[in-house]
Amino acid sequence: MIKKYLGIVGFLLAFAGITTSALYKFYGIDTEPLLEISFFVWITTLTISGEINKENPKKWWIYTVSILSLMVICVLLFVNF
DSSP, X not given: OHHHHHHHHHHHHHHHHHHHHHHHHHTTOOOHHHHHHHHHHHHHHHHXXXXXXXXXXXXXXXXXXXXXXXXXXXXXXXXXX
16 A cells, blocks of 8 residues: 555655745745755655556665665755754
8 A cells, every 4th residue: 555655645745845844934934954855755755656666666776766865865954954
């Protein structure tokens, strides 16, 4: 069940993060890392979901995307805080 709905879960997480970031930006509070991290989570889950749902998924591609996205998120957090 998780395989099937991973992209939707990623979209909902990104939607919540982007909406929260937009609301806080409207009130003058800077939440730039939240916007970028939400976007990367969305792209990552979309990519992984597309690969997992194939008949012969490439595990090395799933691991590579996961590791690279975690590294980018860590760098974003390190740079912004």
